[in-house]
Amino acid sequence: MNEHAGPPLRLGLIGCSPIARRRMLPAIGLVDTVRLSGVAAREVERAKEIAAELGTVASGYEEILERDDVDAVYISLPNGLHCEWAGNALRAGKHVLCEKPLATTREDALELTELAARNGLVLRENFSFEHHSQHTKVRQLLAEGRFGTPRTFTASFCIPPLPPDDTRYNAALGGGALLDIGVYPLRAAQLFLGPDLTVAGATLRVDERLSVDLAGQVLLVSADSVFATLEFGIQHSYGSRYSLWGSSASVTLDRAFTPPPSRLPVLRIDEQDHAEEIVLPPSDQFRNSLEAFVGAATGPVADNDVERPWRDAAVATAGLIDEIRKRAVCVGVRDEGES
Template sequence: MTSPVRVAVLGCADIAVRRMLPAMVASADVDLVAVASRDPAKADDVARRFGCAAVHGYEALLARDDVDAVYVPLPAALHDVWVEAALGAGKHVLAEKPLTTRHERTAQLLRLARARGLALVENVLFVHHGQHAAVRALLREGRIGEPRSLHAAFAVPARPDDDIRYRAALGGGALWDVGVYPVRAALHLLGPGLDVVGAVLTCDAGREVDTSGAALLRDRAGTVAQLTFGIGHAYRSAYELRGTEGRITVDRAFTPPADHRPVLRVENGSHVEEITLAPEDQVAAAVTAFAAAVRQGGAPSTETVLDTETVLEQASLLDAIRRSAVRER
């Protein structure tokens, strides 16, 4: 029987405590060894809740020899430093999205991981849900003809004023926090070779980061992706693919709960079909996929949703959106 991957966590972020640690504890593929924080009381509290060791400081955790891999849910601007430190300590890494806030830095870290024979995985959860594989199968079958456009949106309500997503120094902003989702959806559904045609980033009064935005992407065949995202909006998590003969609509696309039964709506003229799928836990699936990548001893296979080339393309598109965006206040 294959031994579980021994995982430790750098930081006590909300997504770690609320979603990832419960999935790790429940997984037969992972043994949660320790959690580290610069605040000893916080580390003690989280460690007690999840039955693992508490460590004061990230350096001390990386020095442990009973850890195979680390999960990094720190603010985006801190990823590159601590991902590099973890790779330097010989640990496989699962890092929250975005892997870094610069394409060049993302590429450097992926090269470092490859050179050291370590897995470096960006934790984009939705790509592990089977509803998107079902959509791609419908596209291959020609159910909507030739794809012509993707319309994807991810928006969430406002956060408390002291939330890290509003702090520029920590890599905050809507693009990094929620814009990643529709950008990754465009790559996941339309494939590589997308370019940014135009973008807008809007900053609400009193904020130092973008709080909403939109981007228009295009591939060489002329297929377009219209993407919108925001913090401080009514919740929206959906996409629609339109083709020459019909369209496919997916709701609860990016953050479906584990008991959600996805419904794919396929329309061709006056004919409407609703395909109901079985519930899936995309968080558990992501943990399993990371453990498999660790056991492979390096970069995930290009045949999986963890393909590093897609991570690089995503980083390039995010850079291009930020560079080319018209900024509004």
């Protein structure tokens, strides 16, 4: 492993998803402590095409894990393949930054995090929104008592229907709205209300032909008896927001989960006889997430005190996914158009 003042972290890409191309690759170009060593894709010709654009080397999944010039990998595969290839990378001695969710079940997430801990490797689940400064500001105001005692938290993340051949409609590859979109509101609830959350109820709208969920709602209760209402879907107009309502004020944030790097976030705070808006500076959450990962992976050792909260959060998120599936009332539809 590299020292902070040493050479850049040599990073390999496993998977060439749209999010990797739109957000992670530009971020890599902005961080001088990381260097792209190669690109791996299921279709080697596809990898060669992208590698040529980036001036790097193309390979298959197994091959990139065998290379001595790769210290870490960024995994951006369909959700159902995250666990397999994160595990393969950890067993190959590579640090791992994996797109969310890390795994589709708590059992798999726990196995991966324990493997990383045993091998002294950094394993991060790339919920990049957590690294945006707008949420840091909300947490600061919450800690200062600006909203009084928290009472309810609501969060929504919905996107329009996807192309018919999109992998998120493929149950075998871990498709569905819960795993792809619903995990954002879940993680936001963890971020603001703490890790001890109970699933009090859930509904899922399921495409009976594809066997994937298209939308859902979840009710959580925190250890401090704060209610959280979450909604998500892949059959809506775009929406990405949350609101935290306390005993003396509420705060609302739009474009909460996927703001572009140039966006000036606006926190709206409402009280009974007063409203104000706080405009915050822009922040590149993918760059911030990458820099945090590189900083952890280039230290002399993977610091368990630093990494344990990240590992625990991934396991907790996967546990919520398990519980939602178990408790959800499922409403069947034959296809997205009928819903």
